[in-house]
Amino acid sequence: MSNYEAYFQGNRDEHLKELKEWLAIPSISALSEHKQDIQAAAGWLADALTRAGMDKVEVHETKGHPIVYAERLRAPGKPTVLIYGHYDVQPVDPLNLWTTPPFEPAIRDGKLYARGATDDKGQLFLHVKAVEAILREEGELPVNVKFCIEGEEEISGESLPEFLKANKEKLAADAVVISDSSLLEPGKPSICTGLRGLCSLEVTVSTAKTDLHSGLYGGAVPNALHALVSLLDSLHDEKGRVTVEGFYEGVPVLSELEKADLASYNPDERKLAADLGLDSLYGEEGFSFTERTGARPTLELNGVWGGFQGEGTKTVIPKEAHAKITCRLVGSQDPQKTLDRVERHLKANIQKGAKVSIVPGERAFAFTCDPSDAMLQLAADAYEEVYGARAVFTKDGGSIPVVATFSNVLKAPVVMMGFGLPDENLHAPDEHLNLDNFDKGLLTLVKYLHKAAQA
Amino acid sequence: MSNYEAYFQGNRDEHLKELKEWLAIPSISALSEHKQDIQAAAGWLADALTRAGMDKVEVHETKGHPIVYAERLRAPGKPTVLIYGHYDVQPVDPLNLWTTPPFEPAIRDGKLYARGATDDKGQLFLHVKAVEAILREEGELPVNVKFCIEGEEEISGESLPEFLKANKEKLAADAVVISDSSLLEPGKPSICTGLRGLCSLEVTVSTAKTDLHSGLYGGAVPNALHALVSLLDSLHDEKGRVTVEGFYEGVPVLSELEKADLASYNPDERKLAADLGLDSLYGEEGFSFTERTGARPTLELNGVWGGFQGEGTKTVIPKEAHAKITCRLVGSQDPQKTLDRVERHLKANIQKGAKVSIVPGERAFAFTCDPSDAMLQLAADAYEEVYGARAVFTKDGGSIPVVATFSNVLKAPVVMMGFGLPDENLHAPDEHLNLDNFDKGLLTLVKYLHKAAQA
Numbered sequence: 001m002s003n004y005e006a007y008f009q010g011n012r013d014e015h016l017k018e019l020k021e022w023l024a025i026p027s028i029s030a031l032s033e034h035k036q037d038i039q040a041a042a043g044w045l046a047d048a049l050t051r052a053g054m055d056k057v058e059v060h061e062t063k064g065h066p067i068v069y070a071e072r073l074r075a076p077g078k079p080t081v082l083i084y085g086h087y088d089v090q091p092v093d094p095l096n097l098w099t100t101p102p103f104e105p106a107i108r109d110g111k112l113y114a115r116g117a118t119d120d121k122g123q124l125f126l127h128v129k130a131v132e133a134i135l136r137e138e139g140e141l142p143v144n145v146k147f148c149i150e151g152e153e154e155i156s157g158e159s160l161p162e163f164l165k166a167n168k169e170k171l172a173a174d175a176v177v178i179s180d181s182s183l184l185e186p187g188k189p190s191i192c193t194g195l196r197g198l199c200s201l202e203v204t205v206s207t208a209k210t211d212l213h214s215g216l217y218g219g220a221v222p223n224a225l226h227a228l229v230s231l232l233d234s235l236h237d238e239k240g241r242v243t244v245e246g247f248y249e250g251v252p253v254l255s256e257l258e259k260a261d262l263a264s265y266n267p268d269e270r271k272l273a274a275d276l277g278l279d280s281l282y283g284e285e286g287f288s289f290t291e292r293t294g295a296r297p298t299l300e301l302n303g304v305w306g307g308f309q310g311e312g313t314k315t316v317i318p319k320e321a322h323a324k325i326t327c328r329l330v331g332s333q334d335p336q337k338t339l340d341r342v343e344r345h346l347k348a349n350i351q352k353g354a355k356v357s358i359v360p361g362e363r364a365f366a367f368t369c370d371p372s373d374a375m376l377q378l379a380a381d382a383y384e385e386v387y388g389a390r391a392v393f394t395k396d397g398g399s400i401p402v403v404a405t406f407s408n409v410l411k412a413p414v415v416m417m418g419f420g421l422p423d424e425n426l427h428a429p430d431e432h433l434n435l436d437n438f439d440k441g442l443l444t445l446v447k448y449l450h451k452a453a454q455a
Numbered sequence: 456m457s458n459y460e461a462y463f464q465g466n467r468d469e470h471l472k473e474l475k476e477w478l479a480i481p482s483i484s485a486l487s488e489h490k491q492d493i494q495a496a497a498g499w500l501a502d503a504l505t506r507a508g509m510d511k512v513e514v515h516e517t518k519g520h521p522i523v524y525a526e527r528l529r530a531p532g533k534p535t536v537l538i539y540g541h542y543d544v545q546p547v548d549p550l551n552l553w554t555t556p557p558f559e560p561a562i563r564d565g566k567l568y569a570r571g572a573t574d575d576k577g578q579l580f581l582h583v584k585a586v587e588a589i590l591r592e593e594g595e596l597p598v599n600v601k602f603c604i605e606g607e608e609e610i611s612g613e614s615l616p617e618f619l620k621a622n623k624e625k626l627a628a629d630a631v632v633i634s635d636s637s638l639l640e641p642g643k644p645s646i647c648t649g650l651r652g653l654c655s656l657e658v659t660v661s662t663a664k665t666d667l668h669s670g671l672y673g674g675a676v677p678n679a680l681h682a683l684v685s686l687l688d689s690l691h692d693e694k695g696r697v698t699v700e701g702f703y704e705g706v707p708v709l710s711e712l713e714k715a716d717l718a719s720y721n722p723d724e725r726k727l728a729a730d731l732g733l734d735s736l737y738g739e740e741g742f743s744f745t746e747r748t749g750a751r752p753t754l755e756l757n758g759v760w761g762g763f764q765g766e767g768t769k770t771v772i773p774k775e776a777h778a779k780i781t782c783r784l785v786g787s788q789d790p791q792k793t794l795d796r797v798e799r800h801l802k803a804n805i806q807k808g809a810k811v812s813i814v815p816g817e818r819a820f821a822f823t824c825d826p827s828d829a830m831l832q833l834a835a836d837a838y839e840e841v842y843g844a845r846a847v848f849t850k851d852g853g854s855i856p857v858v859a860t861f862s863n864v865l866k867a868p869v870v871m872m873g874f875g876l877p878d879e880n881l882h883a884p885d886e887h888l889n890l891d892n893f894d895k896g897l898l899t900l901v902k903y904l905h906k907a908a909q910a
Contacts, residue, residue, distance in 0.1 A: 213881055226755075229683075292675035
């Protein structure tokens, strides 16, 4: 292998200049006034892929935002790696909390500050430049490479799932590589092999046809708030377990090996509590922090409201009250079945005189992938050679529905090789990317493409 | 006596026009942005009292909202009747549930719709017009009359209690007459001889120092909403009893006679539930509707809120959550002691990892008065002559702290002659006053002032 360290060092200023140019395009997918910026960011990426040396670069228009596809399939008999990422970014408010404007990329203290710096333009850019580097230095890629990049990740759009299902052949690959996550901490790489699924619902409890005066009726009629808090409290027992019948169906029992893996990166729980301003953590009894977030399902109240919220006292018995609930799912828990079960529980436990109704929201299955797969082990090797520390295989508590979709549709292992850090303010003001991981990420990806050739 | 029926019929349009003008002033005492409207409503009343023929009309500024005082003491040797009422009104949210705007009074189906129509501008207006009618028709009042009208009833302000204590001589009376309650049902007048006391508090539960992402932390950290619903649910047992230790101290055991009295005006509970749009009533087991509202204390949630209330899903673990609570008190229950007990219960039952704090609000003792007093019996006579049904002496579930204060400070019987109806949506959208009781109320009050002269 050539001296890629020297190559990337020599091209560093130019690379950062290019990335800043891309980051300056405010491709916020959630806001329709940025429709043209979204198009510009997709076009910029297509140009960069062409410049990098990809053979075939296509911008597919969709009902939503374009999907950028590229391929270079000149390694017959070698595996095919499909690279996924997204060029859309989160909104930027509150703008006044940014040290420098979100779309005027700036480097301070070895960090590149801009919306999208780590989520995900900055991380995706590493793949474009790794491919370009190999083609410039060696003339050909060691594996077949496809890019499939979307512009609706931040809005959970339907365009990519539809595109995947309609183009299974075209997108067929031996591994899907995604850089949209983070190291455990500086110098400690990780590969995520599990993400939780999700389902969400809104609950409404209603009682009388109007609000009633608590003097005239108080104590003698159902109060929607009493019925709601009693109902919501019935969803957990005193050990923090969800009481909904059948809720835990499909939740895998942790093996001793998995427990050891999860224990290996469990934080100091007392320190974590103190850092969060808490006297103590709280959750399902008998499980550690990483077990609770990575391997156990949850039912969480995200919002509750009803009655009077203003200043002072209002002696009202409210006629309705509401709650927003999300469940995080693991293993083979079925999001639709879970919604049905929660609904049955709510209807069975509602207080006399009150009624309950639900509006279902999102549904996504959990994702898991076998860390012993060669394409994952080779990724851990690549990290080890660059970082001097082998990547830990982790389970993340969040939900990225597209990961399960890739895994289900393409039947290929998904290799989540992140180069961000957990404190890089993604979705918040002063989002940034540590340039140390920018440099190491480029080298790790070049190594990975070479290693993948041996799989 | 002149033909007051003809008099009020002839002046009906003009009276309603005047009342609508007053109701159009949004004199919401709880909201500081309505300070000027409060002043305007007090000024309007003072003018109306002057026009009615009261001798001396004063607007007393206070630390809060003004007190309007008026007197006409030209019946030597005759009793003095002091009329109390309030010109302030409740807030109006949720505004979208009003058929017509709360401060654009409108008549539909023989009902006058506006905030304050029944509570209490509409009922108070009857006294002003009854006095005016007698003066126009007979030239003089049969008794001495004083008006003492406040603007802080809906916020349980301290100005009136202070004014009463500072002006005992000026306000001395043989009876205090208040029209701020309701008939039992159309055609069934009542005089309230008992009111519940009150204490109120706001509860805040807090957990981490910031909101947390439910993917990264869900299931492993305390959620302020979970802690709050669990805490609030712990305040009642499955029989609807309040579980706060010592809560029922001072609650009188009902005698057989009292039970019979309460039973005599207990509504058809199944019909009441249906009228309210309920499958069934709900409350402390073993007590009837009138017992629960008239003779039993309550602890009621008036508002609960925390976390995300917007459209769609936000996967947030909120760092704080809130509730507003009022307790209705009976017998000798001490409002301050009750607040202390509720606070102790909340602190003892808060979930691990969460904190709870309270801000106490109002405090008022319960009130009772002897129905055999002549000034009360004469009021029942007046009702009987106009309604064809003698007023029933009842115990009401509401709290009018000032009633206990009047009773204690002036040592005079308090005659609560209400002309509202229980379903007139006081404190709720579409508050209204039935105009049949507007008409009968004027006649009843004219009769009462004449009857009181014989006491």
